[in-house]
Every structure is written in C-alpha cells, then in structure tokens.
Amino acid sequence: MEAIRPPIAMxxxxxxxxxxxxxxxxxxxxxxxxxxxxSTAQWxxxxxxxGEMGVLQLHLSGGEPASRRDLTDLVAGAREAGFYxxxxxxxxxxxxxxxxxxxTAGLDHVQLSxxxxxxxxxxxxxxxxxxxxxxxxxxxxxxxxxxxxxxxxVMHRGNMHQLPRALxxxxxxxxxxxxxxxxxxxxxxxxxxxxxxxxxxQAREASRVVAEARAALxxxxxxxxxxxxxxxxxPKPCMGGWASTGINVAPDGTVLPCHAAQTIKSLTFxxxxxxxxxxxxxxxxxxxxxxxxxxxxxxCRSCERKTVDFGGCxxxxxxxxxxxxxxxxVCVKSPDHGVVQKLAAEFSEGDDSALTWRSMTAPVG
Amino acid sequence: MTPGDTPLLPRGVRLHFxxxxxxxxxxxxxxxxxxxxxxxxxxxxxxxxxxxxxxxADLAEAFDAPVDDVTRDSAEFLDALAxxxxxxxx
Numbered sequence: 001m002e003a004i005r006p007p008i009a010m011x012x013x014x015x016x017x018x019x020x021x022x023x024x025x026x027x028x029x030x031x032x033x034x035x036x037x038x039s040t041a042q043w044x045x046x047x048x049x050x051g052e053m054g055v056l057q058l059h060l061s062g063g064e065p066a067s068r069r070d071l072t073d074l075v076a077g078a079r080e081a082g083f084y085x086x087x088x089x090x091x092x093x094x095x096x097x098x099x100x101x102x103x104t105a106g107l108d109h110v111q112l113s114x115x116x117x118x119x120x121x122x123x124x125x126x127x128x129x130x131x132x133x134x135x136x137x138x139x140x141x142x143x144x145x146x147x148x149x150x151x152x153x154v155m156h157r158g159n160m161h162q163l164p165r166a167l168x169x170x171x172x173x174x175x176x177x178x179x180x181x182x183x184x185x186x187x188x189x190x191x192x193x194x195x196x197x198x199x200x201x202q203a204r205e206a207s208r209v210v211a212e213a214r215a216a217l218x219x220x221x222x223x224x225x226x227x228x229x230x231x232x233x234x235p236k237p238c239m240g241g242w243a244s245t246g247i248n249v250a251p252d253g254t255v256l257p258c259h260a261a262q263t264i265k266s267l268t269f270x271x272x273x274x275x276x277x278x279x280x281x282x283x284x285x286x287x288x289x290x291x292x293x294x295x296x297x298x299x300c301r302s303c304e305r306k307t308v309d310f311g312g313c314x315x316x317x318x319x320x321x322x323x324x325x326x327x328x329x330v331c332v333k334s335p336d337h338g339v340v341q342k343l344a345a346e347f348s349e350g351d352d353s354a355l356t357w358r359s360m361t362a363p364v365g
Numbered sequence: 366m367t368p369g370d371t372p373l374l375p376r377g378v379r380l381h382f383x384x385x386x387x388x389x390x391x392x393x394x395x396x397x398x399x400x401x402x403x404x405x406x407x408x409x410x411x412x413x414x415x416x417x418x419x420x421x422a423d424l425a426e427a428f429d430a431p432v433d434d435v436t437r438d439s440a441e442f443l444d445a446l447a448x449x450x451x452x453x454x455x
Contacts, residue, residue, distance in 0.1 A: 006385055008397055054385030056397045084392040109377050109394045148377030148394050176450040219448050
C-alpha cells in the first residue's frame with residue numbers, strides 16, 4: 001500500500017443539538033446527548049493535534065454549531081492552530097453581535113444552509129416556524145460584516161423545483177458559492193426515502209439547470225453540485241476515498257473517516273478522549289479498512305475507474321448491498337445496480353407526507 | 366485580465382505556509398490549493414495595489430524571463446482563479 005498522507009480537512013461536529021429537525025439530517029439516528037459532548041478544552045486539544053498533523057481546513061458543524069455557547073472561543077482556538085475556519089450553520093442561534101464576535105475571533109467563511117426558497121417550504125422542512133425569516137436576517141448580517149458566503153441548498157423531491165430561485169437568492173445575498181446538494185441517503189434521510197427521493201425527470205432537470213447556470217454565471221457564482229446518486233450510473237467518489245483527505249470528529253469525541261461511518265457495525269471507532277488523533281488516523285484498523293485499493297473486490301478490483309471513484313461510498317455499499325467492501329450499488333457494474341434502480345423508482349413514487357422529522361429520541365423500529 | 370487590471374485576493378482567501386507538507390497553499394472557501402514556486406511568486410505580489418503589468422514586470426526581472434510571456438502566463442493563472450471567485454479585480 002502507498003504511504004498514508006496526512007488529512008487536509010477536519011469536520012468537527014461540535015454538537016448534535018439543533019433548533020431545526022430536517023428529515024434528511026446527516027447526523028446518525030442515535031444522536032449524542034449534550035452531556036456527552038467534548039468540553040471546550042477537549043476540542044481545543046483536538047484542534048491542536050489536527051493542526052500538527054497537517055489539517056488545513058476546519059469545518060465547524062453539528063447539529064447547529066451555534067448551539068455551543070463556546071463557539072467563539074473554539075473559532076479563536078482553531079485560528080491559533082493555523083486553520084482556515086468554516087462555520088456550517090442554519091443561522092439559527094446567530095445574532096449580529098455574535099457574528100461580530102466570530103469576526104473578531106478570525107472566522108474565515110460561513111456556509112449557510114437553505115431548506116427552501118420561501119418560508120412555507122423552509123419552515124416545514126426545518127420544522128421550525130420563523131426559521132426562514134430569521135435566516136434571511138442572518139444572511140444580511142453576514143453580508144454586512146463581509147464574511148465570504150456559501151449557500152447550501154439541500155434538494156429533494158419536495159423542493160427541487162425551487163432550484164432556479166435558490167440560485168437567485170445566492171446572487172442576491174452576494175454569495176460567492178452555492179452548493180446544490182441532492183439529499184444523500186444516510187442518517188435520518190434513510191428513514192425518509194419515500195418522501196424525499198427525486199424522480200428521474202426531476203434529477204435530469206436539476207442537472208440541466210445547474211449546467212445552464214454554470215455557463216451563465218461563470219466568474220460570478222461558483223456552483224458545486226451533488227447529483228441524485230440513486231439515479232446515476234457511476235457512484236460518487238465518496239470522501240475522495242476512505243480516510244484519504246478528511247477526518248471527522250463526532251460531538252462525543254468519536255473519530256470517524258466520514259459522518260456515516262458508524263453505520264458499518266463491523267468497525268470499531270476510537271475516541272479522541274483516549275487516543276491521539278495521529279494514532280487513530282495512521283494506525284486504527286477502522287481507518288485502514290478501506291484505504292487505497294487493496295481491499296476491493298470485483299468488479300472494482302479490475303476496474304479502470306477504481307482510482308476515479310474509489311468504489312463509491314462504503315456506507316452505501318453497507319446499506320444497499322449488506323457488505324461495506326462491495327462495489328457501491330449505484331455503479332452500473334455492481335450486481336446490485338438493478339436493486340438501486342428499483343428502489344429509486346419505488347421511492348420516487350412514495351408518499352410526500354410520510355416524513356419523520358429528526359428528534360433527539362430515536363424513532364422506534 | 367489585462368495588464369492594466371489590478372488583481373486582489375478577496376476576504377476569505379489567503380496564502381498559508383503548510384509546515385507539514387513544506388509548501389505554500391492558497392486557502393479559500395472549501396478549497397486548499399497547493400502552489401508551485403511560480404504560483405506563489407505571482408500571488409505573493411498580488412496586493413490589491415499593483416497592476417498585472419507591474420506584477421509581470423517585477424516577475425520578468427526576478428526570473429529573467431520575457432515580460433510578454435510572463436504577462437500572458439500570469440493572466441491565465443489569475444483568470445482561472447477569478448473564474449472560481451478566488452481572485453478579484455480591484
């Protein structure tokens with residue numbers, strides 16, 4: 001195997017607490033309680049270790065990271081550790097004063113989520129009345145301070161038609177970037193595939209709108225696009241390959257190669273409270289399980305795309321093929337590809353109203 | 366970008382020396398771009414006051430290279446970053 005390179009980015013999930021309850025939340029279905037969260041000092045130790053290892057970009061996420069009262073101290077500590085700091089937020093919990101404090105602490109960039117392009121859609125999806133109006137106010141303060149802004153529009157069957165308006169909102173807010181991300185089916189979204197799965201026509205239309213907007217808005221708005229992968233022919237190059245560039249830390253200190261990794265029950269993940277980050281990244285069996293290409297089976301093993309998409313997503317292989325070392329069944333070469341196509345077709349005809357919103361108590365069954 | 370334009374790194378974009386990998390990187394929203402010596406030489410001269418023409422003249426002298434070639438290559442490099450909203454024109 002090739003030498004293991006240091007990680008470039010860290011996703012710090014500071015908390016699972018969040019005022020919103022989006023039914024596609026990427027947090028695990030079993031959420032970490034407040035009293036299990038790492039303390040300020042423990043997070044700062046994690047940041048220092050990550051900086052020494054070579055992490056350059058720190059994404060402060062959650063849950064809602066603004067739910068942490070020590071957010072400003074964490075940003076200041078992150079800048080001290082040498083990171084480019086990115087706050088991934090719904091905006092709820094941020095005030096003009098708090099944003100000014102984050103500015104002073106050295107926050108580099110804000111990524112603001114958008115659940116819908118009007119209050120009716122956004123507040124329904126977020127399960128939080130008044131959330132959309134609040135978010136628009138927060139966007140105004142972000143612009144006033146001058147933070148560079150990325151808007152993150154999460155798309156699914158219910159709001160995909162709002163994509164053109166989402167692009168306009170990004171321009172109106174002065175965002176430099178927009179992430180147009182079709183819901184990935186992990187975490188809470190797995191419970192809601194029947195209500196969230198886009199149909200094939202919608203997925204095609206979204207790709208068309210994105211291609212057109214990229215050409216028309218070149219140099220004004222950068223568009224990152226995550227297409228609907230159940231409808232794709234090749235899998236996404238998940239995480240750029242398992243444990244290759246990114247490292248995640250969950251609210252309780254569990255260190256993961258990606259946010260959904262705990263769905264692979266055969267792996268044991270270590271905790272930053274007990275083990276040095278460096279030892280986890282380089283030596284833990286879970287991080288080494290799917291590194292490189294040696295772990296691959298056929299059809300990946302002999303595939304010319306094996307260093308293009310790295311076999312796709314390990315968590316999706318687990319969820320859809322029952323084997324985390326299988327080819328991601330989104331791939332046309334997977335023996336299970338037909339199953340995914342059938343699921344995509346079935347779920348896209350599902351009940352729009354059958355939504356399970358995220359809550360701190362796991363749903364039964 | 367033409368020689369009269371003045372490029373700048375907007376807020377949220379900065380040069381950073383990566384001590385672990387021993388090289389310069391350009392840090393930007395959701396991006397870390399590894400720079401070679403030439404990329405670093407160009408960007409370290411981008412300060413929002415010097416024009417592309419002035420930057421190219423300085424580089425041509427420092428690297429003993431034809432100023433026309435340097436201007437063209439620098440413009441191409443900066444235009445590609447501008448397309449990604451990582452560089453702006455003042």
